Amino acid sequence: MSESAEVMTFDNAAAMGLSRAEWDLIEKRLGRTPNLCELGIFSAMWSEHCSYKSSKKWLKTLPVDGPQVVQGPGENAGAVDIGDGLSAIFKIESHNHPSFIEPYQGAATGVGGILRDVFTMGARPVALLNALRFGDADHEKTRHLVGGVVAGIGGYGNCIGIPTVGGEVNFNKSYNGNILVNAMAVGLANSDRIFRSAATGPGNPVIYVGAKTGRDGIHGATMASAEFSDETESKRPTVQVGDPFTGKLLMEACLELMASDAVLSIQDMGAAGLTSSSVEMASKGGLGMEIDLDLVPAREAAMSAYELMLSESQERMLMVLKPDATETARAIFDKWDLDFMPIGKVTETGRLVLLKDGGIACDIPIGPLVDDAPEYDRPHHDAPARPVLTSQNLAGDKSVGAVLLEMIGHIDLASRRWIYEQYDSQVMADTLAGPGGDAALVRVHGSRRGLALTTDCTPRYVESDPKTGGMQAVAEAYRNISAVGATPLAITNNLNFGNPEKPEIMTQLVQSVTGMGDAARHLNTPVVSGNVSLYNETDGTAIQPCPVIGMVGVIDDVATAGGNAFTAAGETIFVVGQTATTTDGWLGASIYQAHYGDATIYAVPPVDLDAEERHGTFVRTHIVNGLITAAHDISDGGLAVAVCEMAMRSKLGADITADDDAISHSWAFGEDQGRYVVTTTDAAGLAAAAATAGIEVTKIGVVTDRQELKFGAADTISLAVLTEAYEGRLPALMA
Amino acid sequence: MTLSAMRVAIIVFPGSNCDRDMMVAIEQLTSRRPALVWHKETSLDPVDLVIIPGGFSFGDYLRCGALAGRSSVMHAVLDHAARGGAVMGICNGFQVLTETGMVPGVLIRNAGLKFACRNVDLAVCDTVASPFTSGLAAGQHLTIPIAHNEGNYFADADELRRIEDNGQVAFRYVAGAAFGPANPNGAANDIAGVLSPNGRVMGMMPHPERAMSPEQGGSDGALFMSKALEALVS
Numbered sequence: 001m002s003e004s005a006e007v008m009t010f011d012n013a014a015a016m017g018l019s020r021a022e023w024d025l026i027e028k029r030l031g032r033t034p035n036l037c038e039l040g041i042f043s044a045m046w047s048e049h050c051s052y053k054s055s056k057k058w059l060k061t062l063p064v065d066g067p068q069v070v071q072g073p074g075e076n077a078g079a080v081d082i083g084d085g086l087s088a089i090f091k092i093e094s095h096n097h098p099s100f101i102e103p104y105q106g107a108a109t110g111v112g113g114i115l116r117d118v119f120t121m122g123a124r125p126v127a128l129l130n131a132l133r134f135g136d137a138d139h140e141k142t143r144h145l146v147g148g149v150v151a152g153i154g155g156y157g158n159c160i161g162i163p164t165v166g167g168e169v170n171f172n173k174s175y176n177g178n179i180l181v182n183a184m185a186v187g188l189a190n191s192d193r194i195f196r197s198a199a200t201g202p203g204n205p206v207i208y209v210g211a212k213t214g215r216d217g218i219h220g221a222t223m224a225s226a227e228f229s230d231e232t233e234s235k236r237p238t239v240q241v242g243d244p245f246t247g248k249l250l251m252e253a254c255l256e257l258m259a260s261d262a263v264l265s266i267q268d269m270g271a272a273g274l275t276s277s278s279v280e281m282a283s284k285g286g287l288g289m290e291i292d293l294d295l296v297p298a299r300e301a302a303m304s305a306y307e308l309m310l311s312e313s314q315e316r317m318l319m320v321l322k323p324d325a326t327e328t329a330r331a332i333f334d335k336w337d338l339d340f341m342p343i344g345k346v347t348e349t350g351r352l353v354l355l356k357d358g359g360i361a362c363d364i365p366i367g368p369l370v371d372d373a374p375e376y377d378r379p380h381h382d383a384p385a386r387p388v389l390t391s392q393n394l395a396g397d398k399s400v401g402a403v404l405l406e407m408i409g410h411i412d413l414a415s416r417r418w419i420y421e422q423y424d425s426q427v428m429a430d431t432l433a434g435p436g437g438d439a440a441l442v443r444v445h446g447s448r449r450g451l452a453l454t455t456d457c458t459p460r461y462v463e464s465d466p467k468t469g470g471m472q473a474v475a476e477a478y479r480n481i482s483a484v485g486a487t488p489l490a491i492t493n494n495l496n497f498g499n500p501e502k503p504e505i506m507t508q509l510v511q512s513v514t515g516m517g518d519a520a521r522h523l524n525t526p527v528v529s530g531n532v533s534l535y536n537e538t539d540g541t542a543i544q545p546c547p548v549i550g551m552v553g554v555i556d557d558v559a560t561a562g563g564n565a566f567t568a569a570g571e572t573i574f575v576v577g578q579t580a581t582t583t584d585g586w587l588g589a590s591i592y593q594a595h596y597g598d599a600t601i602y603a604v605p606p607v608d609l610d611a612e613e614r615h616g617t618f619v620r621t622h623i624v625n626g627l628i629t630a631a632h633d634i635s636d637g638g639l640a641v642a643v644c645e646m647a648m649r650s651k652l653g654a655d656i657t658a659d660d661d662a663i664s665h666s667w668a669f670g671e672d673q674g675r676y677v678v679t680t681t682d683a684a685g686l687a688a689a690a691a692t693a694g695i696e697v698t699k700i701g702v703v704t705d706r707q708e709l710k711f712g713a714a715d716t717i718s719l720a721v722l723t724e725a726y727e728g729r730l731p732a733l734m735a
Numbered sequence: 736m737t738l739s740a741m742r743v744a745i746i747v748f749p750g751s752n753c754d755r756d757m758m759v760a761i762e763q764l765t766s767r768r769p770a771l772v773w774h775k776e777t778s779l780d781p782v783d784l785v786i787i788p789g790g791f792s793f794g795d796y797l798r799c800g801a802l803a804g805r806s807s808v809m810h811a812v813l814d815h816a817a818r819g820g821a822v823m824g825i826c827n828g829f830q831v832l833t834e835t836g837m838v839p840g841v842l843i844r845n846a847g848l849k850f851a852c853r854n855v856d857l858a859v860c861d862t863v864a865s866p867f868t869s870g871l872a873a874g875q876h877l878t879i880p881i882a883h884n885e886g887n888y889f890a891d892a893d894e895l896r897r898i899e900d901n902g903q904v905a906f907r908y909v910a911g912a913a914f915g916p917a918n919p920n921g922a923a924n925d926i927a928g929v930l931s932p933n934g935r936v937m938g939m940m941p942h943p944e945r946a947m948s949p950e951q952g953g954s955d956g957a958l959f960m961s962k963a964l965e966a967l968v969s
Contacts, residue, residue, distance in 0.1 A: 154850050158882070159791040161752025245750050245794025252749075295826075336749060417914070424882040426945045427789075431754040434951075443950075514805045558950060 006037045014652045022374060029368040037305040037354065037362045042369065044272035044310060045279060048534050051373040054500035057533045058513045062527045063520050068489050070191050072160035074194045076117040077185075078267060078528025078676045079194055080490045081709075082554045086444065087191040088451055092184035092494045092550040093133070094533035098239040099181035103148025105153065107181050108242040109158040109217075109314050114185040116268035120317065122195040124185030126428060127442045131494065131548040132184050133456040134235050137411045142171070145179055146419075147734060152242075154587070160251065161433050164423035165440035171411045177538030182494040182531075184455055184550040197267040199285035199320050199599055200212050204264060206261050206344040207288060207326070209333055212315040213274070213380055214299035216240050218314025246315040253336040254317060255299035262325030267317040277318040279352060283370040293356040305361035307356055320346055330481070380506035386464050388605040389588035394664040400668045401709065401717035403592070404640050407669065408642070408722055410595050412555040414729030420671060430543045431455040433583035436649070438483035438564050438633055439553070446608050450558035452486030454551050458636070459544040461604040464589050465609035466545060470515030470525050471607045472475040473549040475673060478523050479633035481553035482616035483676060485561045485623035491520060492550040493530040493545045498542025500534050508545040509534075516547060522609040523616075525551060538616030562623035564632035565638035565649035569705035571629055572683035573654060575639060576690070577615045577675040582699045585670025591636050612675040618695045619676050627680055627689060634675040639700070640668035640711070642677045647709055648723050655710045656701040663711050679703060736968040741846030742782040743769035746812065746828075751814070753789035753825065760944035764961050772808060774843070779811040781968055784821045788827030789882070789942060799885045800827060803832030808857070813837070821866060821967055822936040826883055831926070837884065838929050839898050839937045840890035845883070846921025852882040854952070855941060856911025857918055857927050864904040865934030870962025875912060877955040879941040881919055883917050886940040888922035895923055903930045905937055932945060 013023040016039065026034055026042050040057050044050060052059060064072040070087045071079035077091035095110025096421065105489045130153055136536035162185070189504050199206075203544040217240035226548045242422055257263060265285070268278040274296070275460060293308050302629075303311075308550060326342065333340035347353070353370070395403050420435035432450065439454040456477040462469030464630035475490065479487040493516065500504040520527055536543040555561050578584070587593050588602030620626040640656075647654050658667060679687040683699060690697040710716045743761050747754045754771060760845065761769045769786070772779065779785065792803035803809065809831070816822050816837055825830040832838045843853055861873035871877075898904060905928035910917040918925045918938070928939030943956030 151849070158850055158852075158884075159750065159752075159794065161790060244793070245791060245796070248750055248752070248791070280784050420854050421915075424850070424852045426852065426880055426882060426942070427752055427756070427952075428751075429759065429951065432771070432950050 002379050006036050007033050008036060011041065017041050017047060022046060022442045027371060030364060030522045035310055039304045039366065040310050044275050044368050046373050047482065049271050050276055052375050052532055053374045054378055054534060055509060056379055057333050057493065059508055062517045064526050064528065066524060066526045069526055069675060071194060072528050073530060075196055076120045078490065078492060079121065080528060080552065081191060083449060085191055087189050087194060088186055088552050089118050089121045089189055090186040090492055090550065090552055090675055091117050091150040091529040092182050092183065092492045092548060093117065093531040094182045094494050094496060096178065096180050096496065096533050096536055099149055100179050101266050102239040104152035104636050105239055105241050107152030109155040109240045110181050110183045111153055112242045112244060112247045112314050114183045114246065114365045115160065115251065116270065118185040118187040119254055120195065120268045121189060122193050123189035124255055125162045125185050125187040127186040127428065127440065127453055128164040128183065129163050129453055129455045129550060133167040133175045133180035133546055134171050135179065139176045142210060142690060143390065143734060149420050150419050156242055156244045158424040159170050160248045161427050163425050163427050165431050165434050165442060166426050166453055167435065169416060169419065170459060172287065172459065172544050172716040174544040178536045178543050180496050180546055182548050184492065186451065186453055186552060188427045195263060195266050197265050197281050199281040199289065200264050202287060202346050202348040203318050204323055204346045205326055205342045206291065206346060207319050207321055208341045208343045209237065209319065210338055211243060211246050211313060212297040212339060213311050214301040214313045215303065215307055215311060218307055218310045220484050229524065238312050240312045240413065242314050249336040249338055250315050250317065253333050253338055257329050257332050260328060262321050262329050264322060265337065265366035266317060266319040269318060270572060271628050273310060273311065279366055279369055281318065281320065282352065282366050288347035288351045288366060288681050289344060289351035290347050290353040291419065293354055295341055295343040297339040297341050303677050305356045318723055329442055329611060345495050351542040378500050379503045381503055381509045383466050383507055384509050388599055389593065391601040392585065392664050392719050393666060394598055399715045400640060400663050400711040401715045402663065402671065403665060404644055405717055405722060405725055407595055407637055407641060408489045408644055409725035409729045411539060411729060412591055413641060415727045416730065417727060418730035418734055423434060432486065432558055433563060439480040439486065439638050440570035441558060441561050448557045450561060450713060451553045452481045452484050454480035456480060456546055457546050457548040458481060459546045460589055462508065462545045462547060463575060464511050464601045465604045466511035468604050468607055468721045470512030470547055472673060473547055474519035474523060474525065474605050475612045476633065476635055477549045477551035478525065478616055479676065481551055481619045483564065483631045483633045485556040485620055486553035487620060488525045488553040490506065490528045490552055491525050493527055494548040495532045496536055496543065496546040496548065506541055512545060512547045519609055520725065523613055538703065560624040562628060563629060564633050564646055566646050566652040567629045568677060570705050571679040571681055571703045572699060573701040573703060574679055574686060574697045574729055575675055576619055576695060576697050577611060578698050581697050584672065585664060585666025586672045587666050587670055590669060590671045591707055592665065605671050605673050607673045610630055614695060615674050615676065619678060622689060627682060627685055629676045629681060631678045634677060635671065638669040638671050639677065644709060646677060646720055647719055648726060653704040653706040653708045653719060654701050655704055658700065659711060681718055713721055737760065738765045738964055738968055739767050740967055741767065741964060743786060744779060744782040745769050745771050745969060746774065746808055747771050747775045747786055748790065750792050751788050751790035752792055753942065755787055756944045759780045760919040760947050760960060763947055764957065764964055774806045774808045777807045777811060785812050785815055785823040786825065787831050789826035789828060792827055792831060798836045800830030803831045808939045809835055816936050819935055824938040825942055826940055829940055830885065832936060832938040837936045838931050839894055839903065840888055842885050842947065843887045843889050844947050845887050846884050850884040851877045851919050853915060854878050854880050854913040854916065855892035856909050856913050857941060858904040858909040860904045860907055861902060862905055862930060863934045863936065865930050866966035867963045868905055869966045871959065876909065877959055878911065878913060879943055879946045879956050881889055881902060881941050883940055885922040886922065888926040890923060898929060899924065905930050905941055908956050917931065
């Protein structure tokens with residue numbers, strides 16, 4: 001019996017993750033029972049990963065517009081105007097499930113996939129970032145997963161030659177069985193030369209370029225839409241294998257071709273491979289597509305229609321060319337030794353027709369595949385109320401210095417050098433500030449302009465209070481960008497949650513998207529692209545929710561940007577956004593609380609978006625005009641950790657004083673939001689500028705040339721000792 | 736000859752990824768854009784310096800630089816060197832040069848088994864007459880970044896002795912301001928760069944084209960390259 005004659009049943013559909021209602025809808029729309037290939041196509045397109053069926057209702061509430069937005073959500077990546085006729089094109093995407101099964105390849109192909117999303121738009125990628133979450137440092141799999149993921153990210157980025165300039169990582173036991181690997185890519189293109197994916201012109205040729213199609217990654221999008229279980233190991237064949245060298249060839253060939261006017265539309269073959277690329281191109285153009293599967297370059301003989309359509313082999317693209325441009329295009333792909341194969345044509349039928357072995361392997365209407373994709377309003381409720389931690393001290397009579405020494409070696413605060421030195425952060429020679437700063441700074445090649453880039457999320461805040469946590473992720477990213485002197489422009493988000501069919505998980509998603517939207521609106525940083533990763537659960541236990549924000553900002557002249565290392569002894573240290581009392585300090589949901597063993601989920605520090613905007617604008621303005629000489633946002637670990645990082649990066653010390661003689665733990669380690677540590681040579685000038693702007697600033701000390709931090713009158717700790725703890729933690733874990 | 740009259744060719748393999756960076760660096764120093772020469776070429780126009788840039792020439796899934804060392808353009812580079820022409824290989828370019836035998840030794844996996852991207856401190860060595868070191872003082876320190884997975888220089892004891900005796904070691908890793916061990920990859924005798932016996936061909940792991948200005952974090956790469964270019968035109 002031929003493949004197209006195999007009649008499917010609901011059991012087949014259920015095995016592909018479809019519900020009874022979804023199966024019934026497919027039969028109704030087709031007017032018959034689908035064959036294997038058709039069912040595979042429906043199940044992939046209607047998977048959570050491709051259809052956003054659980055999140056779509058809430059994603060629609062996010063702000064996506066603004067004068068800076070050149071391309072909002074819906075294309076391969078978003079685009080914002082950065083001046084001079086240029087756009088920054090960027091997106092973040094998850095590769096969580098594959099990276100847990102096969103960390104090196106999972107992470108590597110995550111990087112490759114997000115790079116393709118960016119250069120598909122006609123942009124040359126200029127930077128990579130990531131956001132990683134691993135299980136407990138002590139968990140038996142953590143070392144293996146950290147090592148593999150970091151090597152995989154480096155393996156792809158280093159080879160293709162795009163610098164990995166920033167990222168973030170946390171460790172928490174909720175990720176023991178389900179790590180998070182989110183990769184972000186940023187590129188640059190002329191705003192009037194951005195390529196989109198809508199197919200145009202019936203009769204125009206559909207061209208397959210890049211690597212050959214193999215049996216790897218088949219039905220990966222469906223795997224990414226299901227929970228994990230003990231049988232996950234059996235899913236290893238659904239992990240794709242990356243080839244960064246071919247990725248490099250494909251990138252160069254596509255950019256070379258896109259410099260001509262041959263390309264009408266282009267789409268990368270990412271999740272659900274040839275299925276999603278052909279369906280999305282035809283759907284966006286309101287047209288149909290006919291593909292002869294016998295012409296698809298295949299790595300193996302006798303691949304079925306189902307396998308060819310559902311393979312997630314990497315480094316492949318689908319494009320519609322002007323009919324007279326085919327030979328020009330072929331010459332470019334020949335130069336780069338890549339496959340170039342016309343495999344079909346755009347049609348007016350509105351149907352996806354696939355030919356194979358002289359017959360029709362698939363004939364389905366594209367409208368229902370896309371428009372009838374289910375959209376669910378899943379049940380959710382109010383977020384649980386959390387108690388406020390009232391204690392100002394969980395660590396007894398330890399000095400601030402002693403606590404700082406313990407905290408600075410905490411797995412979530414310690415130096416990430418072991419990780420980022422495995423990434424080429426400098427290739428392209430425009431990285432002016434790489435990993436280790438508040439935000440990375442990448443020069444726009446050949447100009448004085450710079451892009452400031454960051455990724456951020458604080459999952460313990462989101463777990464405690466998803467709405468504030470969603471807001472805080474945006475606010476902290478906004479602070480990171482402001483702390484280098486750049487103006488925040490827009491965000492991309494990666495929503496990592498558990499099973500949305502559980503109301504408590506759906507609550508996390510709904511509330512955090514709401515908070516994120518509020519913050520993005522208030523801070524004028526619309527969401528231009530993003531990705532949703534649900535079902536991050538293992539054997540029924542969900543991850544700590546992690547809605548990651550990737551933010552892009554711009555600075556007109558990179559010479560005016562600031563860093564987070566002290567610049568000279570004798571400068572005055574201020575906190576922006578804080579009054580002169582030593583009794584405030586929010587310890588609930590802080591690293592300090594976690595470090596001292598209180599596992600209660602307390603209320604999180606409130607986020608005041610108006611204050612965030614005013615403080616950010618103040619810091620940014622005065623970095624650029626030179627009044628502020630160094631700035632660092634206060635986040636995990638609080639004020640003392642921020643000061644310590646500024647000192648360690650500069651080899652300069654600090655004397656920290658407060659109005660009270662005794663510095664409280666809550667003052668030193670509280671995580672109140674909206675604050676920055678800044679330094680200046682002109683203390684009176686800074687105080688006056690703050691008074692004019694109506695901003696609270698407090699002088700907290702002075703930079704010294706002694707290799708130590710001093711808290712109050714007599715509590716000193718040497719920078720060498722702090723640095724050893726800070727730099728030693730990750731190497732000790734990975735040794 | 737002035738620097739602006741200098742003819743520089745940069746060899747481009749499909750997986751080269753520091754070719755543009757090197758082109759920009761040379762243009763910064765000479766005000767003249769160097770030629771980019773595709774690996775499928777079989778000849779070179781007369782040039783004063785050939786540069787093999789960093790990257791992953793053919794993916795380096797086999798031994799690094801092994802395929803590039805046997806590509807058609809390299810026959811022309813070998814001819815150029817045989818005529819006494821100057822050749823500089825950076826990082827992957829150094830690996831390619833060792834594959835062709837134009838410089839001695841091989842580059843194996845870093846001792847830490849990890850890719851390493853960071854600043855290193857280098858000392859200029861007392862060498863055989865060479866345009867790549869003649870403008871610098873023996874013992875002078877330079878801070879230049881590395882970014883490689885296979886930069887662990889290896890040669891057997893006899894060969895090491897020979898290149899040391901001949902003054903073919905151009906740069907050595909030394910302790911300095913950079914964080915981490917002075918020798919970042921386990922290289923024999925802390926060797927970061929080596930010369931051909933006649934001093935006209937040099938391979939080095941660090942990337943001078945990434946240290947061209949203070950805003951990039953340092954300009955010792957510009958110092959080294961400007962001295963080398965000046966020596967080549969004089």
